[in-house]
Amino acid sequence: MSQKSSFEPLPVELKQDNKKLGNVPFRLEYDAHKKGGSWWVPIISIIVALMICAVFILFNGMNPITVYGKMLAGAFGSSFGISETIVKAIPLLLCGLGVAIAYKIAIWNIGAEGQFILGAIGATAVTIFLPNLPGALYIPVMMVVGFAAGAIWGLCTAIPRTYFQVNELISSLMLNYIALLLLDYLVYGPWRDPQGFNFPGTQEFTPYQLLASLGGTRLHFGLIFALAAVILFAFFLAKTRWGYELRLLGANPVAAKNAGINITKHILIVMMISGGLAGFAGAIEVSGVAGRLMYGISPGYGYTAIIVAWLAKLNPWGMIITSVFIGSLIVGGYSVQTIGLPSSFSNMLQGAILFCLIGGEMLSKFKLKKVD
Amino acid sequence: MSQSANVIEMKDIVKTFGEVVASNHVNFEVKKGEIHALLGENGAGKSTIMSMLSGIYRADSGDIYINGKLSRIRSPKESMELGIGMVHQNFRLVDTLTAVENIILGEKSNKWRGSSWMKKKIEEIEELADKYGLTFPTKVPIWQLSVGEQQRVEIVKTLYRGAEIIIFDEPTSVLTPGEVEQLFLTMQELKRNGKTMIITTHKLKEVMTIADQISVMRKGTMIAQMSKEEATIQSLANLMVGQNMADEGFSIKVIEKGKPILDVQNLVVRTKLRINAIDRINFSVHEYEIVGVAGVAGNGQKELAEVLTGLMQLYSGQIVFNNEKLTAPSVQQLIDKGIAHIPENRMKSGLAGSLGIIDNLMMKTYRSNARAKFGLMKKKENMEWAANLIKKFDVRTPDMVSPVAQLSGGNQQKLLFAREIDINPKLMIAVHPTQGLDVGAAKAVHEMLVQLRDSGSGVLLISEDLEEVMQLSDKILVLYNGKINGVIDRGQANREVIGQLMAGLNYKEGAFYEPEIVV
Numbered sequence: 074m075s076q077k078s079s080f081e082p083l084p085v086e087l088k089q090d091n092k093k094l095g096n097v098p099f100r101l102e103y104d105a106h107k108k109g110g111s112w113w114v115p116i117i118s119i120i121v122a123l124m125i126c127a128v129f130i131l132f133n134g135m136n137p138i139t140v141y142g143k144m145l146a147g148a149f150g151s152s153f154g155i156s157e158t159i160v161k162a163i164p165l166l167l168c169g170l171g172v173a174i175a176y177k178i179a180i181w182n183i184g185a186e187g188q189f190i191l192g193a194i195g196a197t198a199v200t201i202f203l204p205n206l207p208g209a210l211y212i213p214v215m216m217v218v219g220f221a222a223g224a225i226w227g228l229c230t231a232i233p234r235t236y237f238q239v240n241e242l243i244s245s246l247m248l249n250y251i252a253l254l255l256l257d258y259l260v261y262g263p264w265r266d267p268q269g270f271n272f273p274g275t276q277e278f279t280p281y282q283l284l285a286s287l288g289g290t291r292l293h294f295g296l297i298f299a300l301a302a303v304i305l306f307a308f309f310l311a312k313t314r315w316g317y318e319l320r321l322l323g324a325n326p327v328a329a330k331n332a333g334i335n336i337t338k339h340i341l342i343v344m345m346i347s348g349g350l351a352g353f354a355g356a357i358e359v360s361g362v363a364g365r366l367m368y369g370i371s372p373g374y375g376y377t378a379i380i381v382a383w384l385a386k387l388n389p390w391g392m393i394i395t396s397v398f399i400g401s402l403i404v405g406g407y408s409v410q411t412i413g414l415p416s417s418f419s420n421m422l423q424g425a426i427l428f429c430l431i432g433g434e435m436l437s438k439f440k441l442k443k444v445d
Numbered sequence: 446m447s448q449s450a451n452v453i454e455m456k457d458i459v460k461t462f463g464e465v466v467a468s469n470h471v472n473f474e475v476k477k478g479e480i481h482a483l484l485g486e487n488g489a490g491k492s493t494i495m496s497m498l499s500g501i502y503r504a505d506s507g508d509i510y511i512n513g514k515l516s517r518i519r520s521p522k523e524s525m526e527l528g529i530g531m532v533h534q535n536f537r538l539v540d541t542l543t544a545v546e547n548i549i550l551g552e553k554s555n556k557w558r559g560s561s562w563m564k565k566k567i568e569e570i571e572e573l574a575d576k577y578g579l580t581f582p583t584k585v586p587i588w589q590l591s592v593g594e595q596q597r598v599e600i601v602k603t604l605y606r607g608a609e610i611i612i613f614d615e616p617t618s619v620l621t622p623g624e625v626e627q628l629f630l631t632m633q634e635l636k637r638n639g640k641t642m643i644i645t646t647h648k649l650k651e652v653m654t655i656a657d658q659i660s661v662m663r664k665g666t667m668i669a670q671m672s673k674e675e676a677t678i679q680s681l682a683n684l685m686v687g688q689n690m691a692d693e694g695f696s697i698k699v700i701e702k703g704k705p706i707l708d709v710q711n712l713v714v715r716t717k718l719r720i721n722a723i724d725r726i727n728f729s730v731h732e733y734e735i736v737g738v739a740g741v742a743g744n745g746q747k748e749l750a751e752v753l754t755g756l757m758q759l760y761s762g763q764i765v766f767n768n769e770k771l772t773a774p775s776v777q778q779l780i781d782k783g784i785a786h787i788p789e790n791r792m793k794s795g796l797a798g799s800l801g802i803i804d805n806l807m808m809k810t811y812r813s814n815a816r817a818k819f820g821l822m823k824k825k826e827n828m829e830w831a832a833n834l835i836k837k838f839d840v841r842t843p844d845m846v847s848p849v850a851q852l853s854g855g856n857q858q859k860l861l862f863a864r865e866i867d868i869n870p871k872l873m874i875a876v877h878p879t880q881g882l883d884v885g886a887a888k889a890v891h892e893m894l895v896q897l898r899d900s901g902s903g904v905l906l907i908s909e910d911l912e913e914v915m916q917l918s919d920k921i922l923v924l925y926n927g928k929i930n931g932v933i934d935r936g937q938a939n940r941e942v943i944g945q946l947m948a949g950l951n952y953k954e955g956a957f958y959e960p961e962i963v964v
Contacts, residue, residue: 312824314817320804324797330756331786331794332808333777 103439114437115384115395118429125425126418133414140409144419147408148401154408156290160362161400164189164354164371166299166392168378170306171223171350173387177310178322178343184230184245185351186375187252188223192352193359194256195222197275197366200282201264208281215282216298216356223352224345226252231344235337249375260368274367284361293361302350306389319343351375372403380427399423451513452477452610452641453498458507460493467493468504469665475610475643475658480636482656483645484685486741486909490665491645495612498643499531500524511610530603531612534619536595540588544581544598545570548605574601577634592718593624600631611635613644617651618743619718629655647685647741649678649948661685682948683941686911697895697917699935703732706872706903707753711762714748714927722748724927725762730872730903735894737918738907741947745927746907747789750876753905754786755779767871780809785870787861787878791854795861798850802842803831805849806864838863839889855886862893873897876907891917911943925949 127137148158168185175182196215199206206214229248233239257273266276284294310316322329322339330336354374359366381399385391406419453475460468468490475481485491496502497509500521509516511527518524524531538547545567567583574580579601581594590598596616603611613632617625632642632655646652652659652673659676661669661684669684707730714723723745730736740746751757753764755776764771766782774782788794796805807827810816816827831845840859842852849857858878865873875894879887894917898904908914914921915938923931923946931946 312821314811314820314822317804317807317811317822320800321797321808324800324804325794327794328797328808331754331776331788332811333755333775333780 111437112386114433115386115430118433119384119426121429121433122422122425125429126422129418129421130414135412135414140412140414143408143412144402144405148405152290154404156292157404158397158400159296160291160293161403162396163293163295163299163361164358164374165378165381165399166396167302167354167357168351168375169381169385169392169396170302170389171347171354172378173382173385173389173392174306174310174319174343174350175347176382176387178319178339179326180231180234180340180344180347181242182227182230182245182344182347183242183379184226184248184348184375185378186371186373187245187249188226188348188351189355189358189371189375190249190252190256191226191348192219192223192355193366193370194252194259194355195219195352196356196359197264198222200278201275211279211281212284212360215360216353219356220349220353223355224349226352227344227346227348228341230348231341234344235340256366256370257368260366264366266365272367275365277365278360282360283364284357286361291362293357295357295361298353298357300393302353303389303393310389351378377403377423380423380430383427383430450476452511453643454510454513455494455497456508456510458494458497458504458509460497460502460504466665468497471507471662471665471667473660473667474670475641477641478636478639479657480632480642480644480655481658481660482652483643483660483662484647484649484652484681485645485662486647486685489662489685491662492614493665494662495531495614495643495645498524498529498612525606525608528607528609529612530606530608530610531614532596532599532603532616534615536599538587538595538598541586543584543586544590544594544601545583547587547598548602570601570605573604577601577604577631577638579631591624592619593621593627596620596624596628597631600635608640610641610643613642615645615647617646617648619720621720625651647743649681649685652676652681653678678948678950679941679945682944682950686940686944686947699919700733700899702734702919703901705729705731706767707905708765709762710765712752712764713760713762714745714752714757715760716748721760722927723752726924726927726929728922728929728932730905732871732901732903733898734919735898735904735906735917737914737921738905738924739911739914739921739943739947740909740924742909744924744947746876746924748927749924750786750789750874750907753779753872753874754784777812780868783869783871785809785865785868785873787858787865787873787875789876789880791857791861792850796849796857799848801844801846802835802840802849802860803827803845805860806831806834806867809864809868834863834867835860838866838893853886854881855883855889858882858886858890859893862890866893866897870897870902873902873904874907875904877909878906879908879910879913887913911940915940915943923947 123141130137130140146154148154168189171188172182172185196219199211199215199218203214226248230241230245233244234241260273260275264275266272266274269276286293287296310319318329318334318339321332322334322336326336355371358370358374363370377399381392381395384395384398402419402422406416406422409418410416451474453473455471455473458468458471458473459466471490471494473483473494483491483494493502497504498518500518500523503519509518511529516527518527518529539550542550545563548570549566571583574597577600579597581590581597581601587595587598596619600611616628620628629651632644635642644651644655653676656673659669659671659673659681660667661681663685709726709728711725711727712723713721713725716722728736738746738749748757752759755774755778758773766784769782771779792798797808807816811822815823815830817823828845835842838859840852840856840863842856849860852860873894878890878894882890891913894904894906906914906917918938919935921933921938921943922929923933923943925947926949930949931942933942933946
C-alpha cells in the first residue's frame with residue numbers, strides 16, 4: 074500500500090471551475106468531502122433505471138406498466154414466487170456482504186463469482202472425497218470447506234495486491250474465469266456422474282449432504298445462515314476494535330498508517346473474509362438448491378452481488394432489502410418471457426440500475442451554490 | 446506592448462483556488478535567449494505561474510503575450526504549439542516505453558510505422574540529443590534509466606516538439622550533485638543555441654550559478670526582478686523569506702530544560718531514489734524544550750519527521766529515545782513509547798475526513814483497554830471521553846458524528862492536538878502545525894505547544910514559518926540539504942541569520958562565507 078496504485082484515476086480539476094452556468098446566478102461546486110448522497114440516491118436511481126428500460130419496452134411495442142406489473146406479480150404474486158425470490162436472494166446477500174467488506178476498505182474485489190464457484194467446488198469435494206463421514210457432520214464440514222475454498226481464492230487476489238501492487242480489479246476478475254473453467258473441467262471430466270446421461274454434473278448429494286428445507290418449500294436453511302452473516306457483519310463493523318480499524322482504513326489509509334495500523338495484514342484478512350463469504354454462498358447453493366455440483370452453478374450471483382452491495386450503500390441491513398429486490402428482478406425476468414420479452418431484460422434492468430446508481434453518487438457530490 | 450525582445454510577458458495575472466490567492470496581480474517577463482530563474486518558497490506561486498504558461502491552468506484575469514502576441518493558452522497542446530515546453534518535476538514519461546517511443550508519443554503521422562520508420566526516428570532523435578550533448582539509452586524501457594537520464598529524455602522531448610522556451614520545474618530536486626552539474630552544462634548549451642529557459646527553484650546557490658535574470662515570488666506576489674549581477678545570495682534569501690513582520694505580542698517564558706528525551710546520532714535517511722535525504726545529523730531534544738527545525742521545504746524535514754514516527758526506517762546512525770535505542774520501530778511501538786505526531790497535512794494524513802469526532806479522536810488510543818474491552822469498543826465511555834476532550838481543547842463542532850471534514854481548519858487542528866496530547870507524549874513532533882490557519886487558530890496552536898513544553902514534554906517543531914520557529918523554539922536547527930547547517934539558541938536568532946543558513950550559506954566565527962559553487 075505504500076505505493077499508489079497504478080490505476081489511480083486521472084486528477085479531474087473539478088474544483089477549479091467556478092464558472093457561472095450561463096446567466097443563471099448559480100454555480101455547480103464539487104465537494105469531495107460531501108457525504109455522498111443519502112438514502113434517496115438508490116431510490117431515484119431505481120426509478121430512473123425503470124424509466125430508461127421503459128423506453129426499450131415501448132420499442133418492443135409493449136406497455137411498460139403491464140411488463141413491470143407482470144414482473145412484480147411473478148416475483149411476489151404467489152407463495153412460489155416469493156420463495157423463489159428469496160432462494161435467489163440468499164446467495165446474493167452472502168456474496169453482497171462479501172464484496173461489501175472489501176469495498177469498505179477500498180479493495181475492489183469483483184471476484185465474488187469465482188470465489189462462489191470455488192466454494193461450491195470445495196463443498197462438493199467433501200461429498201466426493203469423504204464418502205464415509207458420519208451423516209450429521211456433512212453439512213458443517215461442507216460449509217467450512219466451502220468458506221475456506223472461497224477464502225483461498227480471495228487470497229489469490231490479496232497476496233499479489235499487497236506484496237506486488239497488482240491491481241485487484243484485474244486479478245480478481247481473471248480468477249473468475251479460471252474458477253469457471255475449473256468448474257467446467259470437473260463437471261465434464263473427472264467428477265461427472267457416470268449415471269448422469271452425459272449431464273455435466275456430479276452425482277446427486279445424499280440427504281445428509283443437503284441443507285434442510287424450511288416448511289416444505291424450496292426455501293432452505295441457508296436463509297438462516299445468510300441472516301446470521303448479516304448480524305455478525307453489522308456487529309463486527311460497528312462495535313469492535315477491528316471494525317474501527319477497517320472504518321479508519323477505508324476513510325483514510327494514510328491516517329490509518331500514521332495511527333500504526335498494519336494495512337497489509339488487514340487487506341489479507343478482509344479478502345479472506347470477502348472470498349470466504351462468497352465461497353460460503355457457493356457451498357449453500359450446491360447443498361441447498363442444486364443438490365449437486367453442475368455446469369453453470371452460478372447465473373452470475375457474484376457479479377450481481379456488486380449491485381446488491383452498492384444499492385444498499387454497503388449497509389448490511391440494507392442488503393437484506395436490496396438482495397430481495399434484485400432476486401425479485403431475476404424471478405420477475407422469468408415471467409416476462411411469457412409475454413414475449415427475453416429474460417435477459419432483467420439483466421438489462423440490473424445494469425441500468427447500477428449505472429444510474431454510480432452516476433447518482435457522483436452527481437450528489439455537487440452542490441448548487443448561489444453566486445455572490 | 447513593450448520591447449519585442451520579451452518572449453514571454455505575463456501581465457496582471459490573477460489566479461485563485463477557492464479562498465487561496467495563488468497568484469496576485471503578477472507581472473512576469475522573460476527575454477529571448479536568457480535563463481530566467483523564478484525563485485520562491487514552496488507555495489509562493491511559482492508552479493501556478495508556470496502551469497498557466499504550459500496550459501494546465503487558466504488565469505482568472507490578466508494577459509499573456511508570447512513573442513509579443515496576445516495568446517490564450519487553453520491546453521498543453523496549445524502551449525506546445527506556441528513553442529513552450531515543460532520539463533516537469535515528476536516526469537511525464539511512460540515507464541514501459543523506450544525513450545524514443547516516449548518522445549514520439551502522440552505525434553500525428555499517417556505513415557506506416559514499420560521498422561525502417563522507427564529506425565529513422567531513432568536516428569533523428571539521437572542526432573538531436575547529440576547536438577545538445579544529451580546522452581541516454583534510446584532502446585531500453587524508461588524505468589531502466591536513471592533519474593538524470595529520464596530528465597534528459599524529457600528535455601529532448603520538448604526540443605523534438607519544437608520548443609523554443611523550456612520551463613524547468615524544480616529540475617534539481619531529484620538529481621544527484623553530479624547530475625545537477627550535467628544539467629547545468631546542458632542548459633548552457635541550449636542557451637548557446639538560442640533557447641530561452643525558465644527554471645523554478647528555491648535553491649539560491651543554483652540560481653546564482655545558472656541564471657541570467659532572477660524573479661522572486663513570495664505568497665503569490667512577484668516581489669522583485671533583477672539580473673544576476675545585481676543579486677547576492679544574502680539579498681535573495683532575505684527577499685525570499687520576507688522581512689520581519691509585526692510581532693503579535695506573544696511572549697514565552699524561558700525555562701530550564703530537563704534531561705534529554707531524544708538523541709539523534711549520525712542519522713542517515715535514504716529515499717527510494719537512494720539519495721540521502723537526511724545526511725549524518727546529530728541533535729537532541731530535552732524535556733521542557735522546544736526545538737525548532739527551520740529550512741526551505743525539501744531539505745529533509747519530511748524524512749526527519751517520518752523516521753521519528755516510524756513511517757520510514759533509518760539507513761544508518763542511531764536514534765535514542767528515553768535512554769532506549771530504537772532499531773526499526775513500528776509506528777505503533779513509537780506511539781506506545783509516547784511519541785505524538787502532528788502530521789504535515791492534517792486532512793491528508795492526520796484525520797479521516799469522512800468520519801466523526803469520536804472515531805478521529807480514538808486513532809492513537811483505540812487499542813487501550815480504556816477504549817475497548819475484549820475487542821469491543823466501549824461506546825458510552827468513549828463518547829464521554831471524547832466529549833471531555835473536545836471541551837478541554839475547545840473544539841467547536843455541531844455534534845460528535847458529523848464528518849470532521851466539515852469543521853474549520855482551526856478546529857480540525859485543535860482536534861488533532863487533543864488526540865495527540867491525550868496520549869501524554871514525552872515527545873511531540875509537530876510538522877507545519879499552523880499551515881493554512883488564521884491568526885487566532887495559529888495562536889491557539891502555539892499556546893498548546895508551549896503548554897506541552899511547560900508540562901515537561903519535548904517538542905520538535907518542524908516549520909517553514911520562520912516567525913513561528915523563532916518565537917517558540919528554545920533552540921533552532923537549520924536544515925539544508927539534509928544536513929544541519931546551523932544551531933541557534935533562543936535570543937540569538939534573527940531572520941537574516943536563519944535565512945542565510947536556510948539558503949545554504951555557512952556561518953563561522955561571526956561571518957558568512959559562500960561555499961564553493963558547482964560548475
